[in-house]
Amino acid sequence: MESAPAILVRDLHKSYGSVHAVRGIDFEVARGEVFGLLGPNGAGKTTTVEVLEGYRARTSGIVSVLGHDPGGRPRALRERVGIVLQSSGTYRHVTVRELVTHWAGFYPSPRNVDEVIMLAGLDESQDVRARRLSGGQARRLDFALALVGDPELIFLDEPTTGFDPAARRAAWETIRALAELGKTVLLTTHYLDEAQALCDRVAIVKDGRILAVGAPAQLGVGASSRYRVSWRDESGEQVSRETDDPTALLHQLTSAALARGVGLDDLSVTRPSLEDVYLELTASGDEAEQGSVR
Amino acid sequence: MSDALALTWRQYRLERKMFWRNPSAAFFNFVLPLLFLALFGAIFAGSQKDLNVIVPGIAGMSVMTTTFVALAMNMVFLREQGVLKRLRGTPLPSGAYLAGLAAHAVTNTAIQLSIVIGFGALLFGVGLPDDWFMLAVFVAAGVVAFAALGVALSHAIPNFDSAPAYVNAIFLPVIVLSGVFYDADHAPLFLRDVAQALPLTHLIDGLSAAMVTGAPFADHVPDLVVILLWGVLGIVLAVRGFSWEARRG
Numbered sequence: 127m128e129s130a131p132a133i134l135v136r137d138l139h140k141s142y143g144s145v146h147a148v149r150g151i152d153f154e155v156a157r158g159e160v161f162g163l164l165g166p167n168g169a170g171k172t173t174t175v176e177v178l179e180g181y182r183a184r185t186s187g188i189v190s191v192l193g194h195d196p197g198g199r200p201r202a203l204r205e206r207v208g209i210v211l212q213s214s215g216t217y218r219h220v221t222v223r224e225l226v227t228h229w230a231g232f233y234p235s236p237r238n239v240d241e242v243i244m245l246a247g248l249d250e251s252q253d254v255r256a257r258r259l260s261g262g263q264a265r266r267l268d269f270a271l272a273l274v275g276d277p278e279l280i281f282l283d284e285p286t287t288g289f290d291p292a293a294r295r296a297a298w299e300t301i302r303a304l305a306e307l308g309k310t311v312l313l314t315t316h317y318l319d320e321a322q323a324l325c326d327r328v329a330i331v332k333d334g335r336i337l338a339v340g341a342p343a344q345l346g347v348g349a350s351s352r353y354r355v356s357w358r359d360e361s362g363e364q365v366s367r368e369t370d371d372p373t374a375l376l377h378q379l380t381s382a383a384l385a386r387g388v389g390l391d392d393l394s395v396t397r398p399s400l401e402d403v404y405l406e407l408t409a410s411g412d413e414a415e416q417g418s419v420r
Numbered sequence: 421m422s423d424a425l426a427l428t429w430r431q432y433r434l435e436r437k438m439f440w441r442n443p444s445a446a447f448f449n450f451v452l453p454l455l456f457l458a459l460f461g462a463i464f465a466g467s468q469k470d471l472n473v474i475v476p477g478i479a480g481m482s483v484m485t486t487t488f489v490a491l492a493m494n495m496v497f498l499r500e501q502g503v504l505k506r507l508r509g510t511p512l513p514s515g516a517y518l519a520g521l522a523a524h525a526v527t528n529t530a531i532q533l534s535i536v537i538g539f540g541a542l543l544f545g546v547g548l549p550d551d552w553f554m555l556a557v558f559v560a561a562g563v564v565a566f567a568a569l570g571v572a573l574s575h576a577i578p579n580f581d582s583a584p585a586y587v588n589a590i591f592l593p594v595i596v597l598s599g600v601f602y603d604a605d606h607a608p609l610f611l612r613d614v615a616q617a618l619p620l621t622h623l624i625d626g627l628s629a630a631m632v633t634g635a636p637f638a639d640h641v642p643d644l645v646v647i648l649l650w651g652v653l654g655i656v657l658a659v660r661g662f663s664w665e666a667r668r669g
Binding site: 179180181199201204205207209214215217218219220224228229232233271275 | 426427430434437438441442501502503505506508509510511512513665
């Protein structure tokens with residue numbers, strides 16, 4: 127039983143009317159693992175997670191969460207799972223501490239309320255009413271409410287979307303702390319760096335299918351170590367080059383430009399976005415398929 | 421079972437706390453009916469016959485505001501805010517949650533009725549109810565029917581911005597037609613026919629008998645039946661259409 131996976135998904139399909147949102151997804155999440163579903167908006171990540179959380183009935187396939195079928199929303203399962211939804215409000219006229227205390231009452235063996243407030247980074251705002259919280263604080267409250275039941279498994283649906291960088295790092299620290307406590311985490315994200323920073327394994331999802339599963343470094347997700355340098359050349363055309371060593375390339379470019387006494391308009395250095403990696407992954411996938419047909 | 425009761429009690433206490441912290445909710449629930457009572461009391465001052473109509477009328481309206489109006493607005497808000505979805509992901513049983521909400525609404529009804537009956541007796545010479553049992557039975561039936569109808573209506577309301585329009589489009593005509601402010605028997609015939617189909621008319625008839633006229637309970641059993649029929653319809657619609665999630669798009 128101990129070695130059974132925390133989550134098992136086999137050939138999961140989910141349709142909304144004529145929209146086939148999830149088209150045959152398979153994956154497993156081991157106990158204590160941080161697993162990421164990475165993909166652009168509309169890839170089917172949230173649908174998949176909401177099936178696992180018991181919010182949606184699947185169209186077909188096998189799903190097991192901590193040994194339960196989440197479809198029937200058994201209370202025994204809900205007691206062992208914590209959920210951070212993509213966006214959801216809460217009671218507005220109650221303080222952070224009152225809410226966390228109220229939520230603790232739902233669970234058979236909750237964590238200490240003070241501890242949870244500390245862990246979520248809400249100690250400064252514990253007596254603030256929920257409606258006065260900033261966006262970042264409200265997200266911390268989401269974490270606190272999901273954690274107070276001392277869950278074994280935590281679902282995080284785009285936990286840092288809309289965060290500023292500092293809030294993002296803080297949320298990452300919280301998630302790492304959960305992993306250290308031995309919790310299983312399933313998170314969705316469309317940020318490449320987030321998947322890379324947090325996940326033991328990642329599944330790349332697009333159009334309701336998994337394109338690849340593996341540790342971030344093995345997935346070509348490591349492509350993010352490449353930089354894209356782009357600028358406008360003398361004829362006014364936008365040029366871009368990819369490099370592993372932006373320092374050297376920039377040095378070359380700028381010294382050449384200085385030597386010729388010209389500017390480098392619109393010079394920028396960016397990491398390839400997830401979008402780029404996708405385009406690459408999916409484009410090469412399509413070509414390979416077409417190639418094999420011809 | 422004791423666990424479900426404990427959770428219901430906790431939810432009830434949270435609802436009470438939130439209610440008193442939200443000034444607009446407290447205002448609409450307590451000050452508004454008192455204001456109505458004071459205004460119409462002033463208008464009808466000296467006419468005991470009219471005062472005898474207005475006090476049970478406002479009492480009936482109170483049942484409707486504390487259950488129908490409050491629940492319809494509240495459910496739409498909680499659904500739109502995502503509170504219902506969040507709660508659904510916790511082990512809190514939906515029965516315990518709804519029971520806590522219902523107990524909260526019943527408390528508001530009881531407080532408001534006490535105020536209306538108290539003012540009616542002290543200031544308007546209406547006297548205390550003759551038949552407390554009959555009063556309790558009609559109030560209970562009214563609470564069940566209007567609470568269920570309020571939840572049912574919340575399913576038809578697309579978003580919170582439009583909730584007041586939907587609720588008032590029903591609430592205002594119903595309180596006028598059902599004779600909150602005048603004796604419904606004196607209305608034009610076609611309005612009387614419409615009013616006879618509405619649950620509030622029959623609730624006010626029952627309350628009037630228990631509080632003012634002292635007519636025997638047996639005479640008003642048909643009124644009770646109409647209210648309960650609306651209650652059954654309300655429960656069916658409330659359960660069938662229930663959605664914990666806001667519609668998209």
